[in-house]
Amino acid sequence: MRNKRKFKVxxxxxxxxxxxxxxxxxxxxxxxxIEKILIRRDMTNELSRQLLAALEGKVVPIQKVPxxxxxxxTSKNHQGVIAFISPIRFQRLENIIPFVYEQxxxxxxxxxxxVTDVRNFGAIARTCECAGVDAIxxxxxxxxxxxxxxxxxxxxxxxxxxxxxxxxxWEALRFLSNSGLKLVAATExxxxxxxxxxxxxxxxxxxxxxxxxxxxxHLKLCNSLVKIPILGKTESLNVSVAAGVMIYEIxxxxxx
Numbered sequence: 001m002r003n004k005r006k007f008k009v010x011x012x013x014x015x016x017x018x019x020x021x022x023x024x025x026x027x028x029x030x031x032x033x034i035e036k037i038l039i040r041r042d043m044t045n046e047l048s049r050q051l052l053a054a055l056e057g058k059v060v061p062i063q064k065v066p067x068x069x070x071x072x073x074t075s076k077n078h079q080g081v082i083a084f085i086s087p088i089r090f091q092r093l094e095n096i097i098p099f100v101y102e103q104x105x106x107x108x109x110x111x112x113x114x115v116t117d118v119r120n121f122g123a124i125a126r127t128c129e130c131a132g133v134d135a136i137x138x139x140x141x142x143x144x145x146x147x148x149x150x151x152x153x154x155x156x157x158x159x160x161x162x163x164x165x166x167x168x169x170w171e172a173l174r175f176l177s178n179s180g181l182k183l184v185a186a187t188e189x190x191x192x193x194x195x196x197x198x199x200x201x202x203x204x205x206x207x208x209x210x211x212x213x214x215x216x217x218h219l220k221l222c223n224s225l226v227k228i229p230i231l232g233k234t235e236s237l238n239v240s241v242a243a244g245v246m247i248y249e250i251x252x253x254x255x256x
Contacts (some may be wrong), residue, residue: 002064009111012113017073018085019082021047021081028051028054028058029054033082034083035086035221037061037063037120038063038065038082039064043081059165059167060092070160072212087148087151087159088158088163089147090163091163093137093164095177097176106201106203107134108134108203108205109133109178109203109205110128110137110205111176111204112139112209113139114142114209115208116144118153119153121138121242122150122158123240124240126157128161128243128247130213135164137160138163146158170217172217177204179202182204183223184206185207185214185222185226186226186243187219189213189219190226192224192227193229194227194228197224197226197255198227205240205247206218226245228245228246238245
């Protein structure tokens with residue numbers, strides 16, 4: 001007899017979820033901020049088509065999953081659809097950058113490429129808010145869940161900083177570059193020490209995950225690649241620690 005696939009699912013509080021296709025459609029149409037939507041993999045009815053139509057033009061991650069996974073998340077009648085409510089309201093990158101310039105400020109943006117750990121993400125958000133970073137840019141897929149745990153780990157900082165969720169990170173980096181921001185990647189592939197370049201101009205700091213790093217196509221867009229020296233035997237720093245080192249070097253230089 002064939003074994004059924006087992007899923008490890010952390011059941012989140014039901015107050016963070018919306019159940020049922022019609023309820024999710026209404027939430028989307030009402031402008032509620034959605035973290036992500038899970039849809040039963042084999043679902044092809046008219047309501048599911050209406051849901052996908054309602055989501056057109058919106059940057060909301062959609063995952064098609066087996067019904068077993070949905071059943072593990074709730075015992076309620078989910079009708080094949082569960083939406084997770086986001087605790088924050090996402091901002092549009094194309095609105096943030098002009099606004100920062102209009103305020104007479106020098107833009108400082110942090111872009112996260114493949115940072116999936118919620119605790120690391122929350123810690124980075126906390127540092128960004130403390131350091132006066134103007135916005136955090138994250139991909140709609142392949143990034144950490146922006147949920148209550150992330151807000152808690154950030155000590156509430158995520159409620160006080162702009163977060164821009166982008167469907168295409170490559171296009172977002174191109175937009176930042178065309179808007180006059182210098183793209184700086186922190187990567188072990190770099191030869192230059194992170195203290196050896198200037199950060200006084202508009203900056204977009206790009207950070208990647210510890211295991212995968214920054215995607216090559218994103219590195220190719222960057223103006224500068226820099227590294228933090230590793231003097232011990234451990235190969236790399238935790239990404240949230242690396243973020244703190246880089247962010248406060250930028251703060252230091254701009255304060256001189």
